[in-house]
Amino acid sequence: MTLIVLLVWKWRIVMRSLIRQGAGLWAVPSALLGLLFLATLVVGLLWVLGWAPEAPIPGYGSMRPMVLHAVLAVLLVIPFATHTAAHWPRFKPADMASRRAALRTIALGGAGFVLWRGLDAVSTVTAADRRFTGSREEGSFTGNAHPVTQWLGDQRQHLNRASWRLHVGGEVGRELELGYEDVEALDSTEVRATLDCTGGWYTTQDWTGVRLGALLDRARVGDDAASVVVRSATGYSRRFPLGEARELLLATHVGGERLSAGHGFPARLVVPGRRGYHWVKWVVAIEVSARPWWWQPPLPVQ
Numbered sequence: 001m002t003l004i005v006l007l008v009w010k011w012r013i014v015m016r017s018l019i020r021q022g023a024g025l026w027a028v029p030s031a032l033l034g035l036l037f038l039a040t041l042v043v044g045l046l047w048v049l050g051w052a053p054e055a056p057i058p059g060y061g062s063m064r065p066m067v068l069h070a071v072l073a074v075l076l077v078i079p080f081a082t083h084t085a086a087h088w089p090r091f092k093p094a095d096m097a098s099r100r101a102a103l104r105t106i107a108l109g110g111a112g113f114v115l116w117r118g119l120d121a122v123s124t125v126t127a128a129d130r131r132f133t134g135s136r137e138e139g140s141f142t143g144n145a146h147p148v149t150q151w152l153g154d155q156r157q158h159l160n161r162a163s164w165r166l167h168v169g170g171e172v173g174r175e176l177e178l179g180y181e182d183v184e185a186l187d188s189t190e191v192r193a194t195l196d197c198t199g200g201w202y203t204t205q206d207w208t209g210v211r212l213g214a215l216l217d218r219a220r221v222g223d224d225a226a227s228v229v230v231r232s233a234t235g236y237s238r239r240f241p242l243g244e245a246r247e248l249l250l251a252t253h254v255g256g257e258r259l260s261a262g263h264g265f266p267a268r269l270v271v272p273g274r275r276g277y278h279w280v281k282w283v284v285a286i287e288v289s290a291r292p293w294w295w296q297p298p299l300p301v302q
Contacts, residue, residue, distance in 0.1 A: 033079050040072040047200065064149075066134075066200030131194075133275075135202040143255030146195075146203040148262035150281065151300055154234045156262055157282040164266045166215075166250075170229075170288035173220030180266050184252060186210045191249050197276035207270045208253040213246035215286060227293040230269050231285040236300060238278050240271075241293040250283060 047065040057063050063071070130136055139146030150156060161180050168176035188208055196202040212228065221242070228245035231237040240248065249270040252259060259265040264281030271278040277300055289295075 029079070030083065033076075033083055036072065036076050036079070040069060040076055043069045043072060064199045064201070066198075070198075131196060131202050133196055133202070135196050135200050138201040138203055140204040141206070141255060142203075143205070143257040144260040144263055146205065146263075147197070147199075147201055148260075149197055149199055149276070150234075151236060151277055154232075154236055157233045158261045159233060159266055159282060161266055164284070166267065166283065167285045168215050168219045168288075169285070171222040171225040171290055172216075172288050173222065176215065176219050178215075180252075183210060183250070183267065186214055189249060191251075191270055191272065193249075193270050193272040195270075195276050195279055199276075205254050206256070207249055207251040208256075209249045209251035209267065209270070211246065212248045212250055212286065215250070216246060216288065219288070221288055222290075224290040225288045227289045227291055227295070229285075229287040229289055230280045230283055231287065232280050233282040233284045236280060237296075238269075238280055238300065239289070239291075239293050239296045240278075242288075244293075250286075 043065055047069060057068070148156075164180055166176075166178045166183060168178070187210065189211055190206055190208045192204065192206050194202055194204045212230075216228070225242055227239050227242055229237050229239045230245075230248075250267050251264075251270045252267050254263060259268060264283070267283045269278070269280040269283060
């Protein structure tokens with residue numbers, strides 16, 4: 001919230017510069033940076049205050065406010081760092097130790113605190129259904145009717161039930177190649193779990209499928225196994241510790257309905273307690289690996 005106060009302060013500095021030097025091409029980069037900063041701030045504030053509709057993005061489609069806020073923030077990093085390096089003031093020790101500097105710091109911190117508490121009070125009314133992650137509830141216990149999303153550049157897959165195959169391999173005694181009916185014939189388990197998407201929403205559903213542990217037991221996991229990689233038809237994948245992977249669910253149904261294409265048909269991963277980007281959709285391969293579970297980027301890069 002202190003950023004809002006700093007923005008007002010910075011605006012006064014910019015206006016003084018414009019009055020002193022006049023408008024010109026020199027001001028264009030700073031003006032664009034200011035607009036980008038303002039857009040990032042406004043979208044974030046609107047989300048905090050309960051704004052939920054998706055924003056239309058020309059050439060892309062629609063984007064949820066939380067995602068748009070994150071994208072704008074990433075776009076802001078390099079130009080902001082460049083601008084800061086070029087305009088960083090040269091402070092003297094006396095400037096930092098002066099009474100005016102101390103009062104300014106206290107005022108900025110105090111104003112930021114007041115704004116934060118005010119927004120927090122408003123948001124408890126406008127977005128009371130949030131989880132501790134900040135996500136809002138959408139479509140719980142509605143089966144396939146809950147929101148559809150996928151990671152960044154991933155495209156929705158429309159896989160054929162008859163030709164789809166699940167491969168289980170890697171550090172195993174025998175590799176498996178299972179069709180859809182083969183998976184459905186295994187002992188099924190129902191799990192109630194909450195999918196919490198980094199796009200700013202969450203949904204709680206009853207998921208039905210087979211434990212990964214049952215598949216791993218059939219494949220006879222090797223002694224050197226340390227982790228399990230679950231891979232999508234898009235190439236997207238996430239790696240899990242072997243012990244945790246055994247408890248994960250390869251779901252074929254949600255809320256008693258067969259998964260829709262948008263939700264990962266024929267099979268998707270259900271990972272209770274982890275954010276949505278771990279819930280791999282359109283699963284085609286389960287690979288047992290000798291590598292440690294952390295042998296992957298913190299966030300998917302594909």
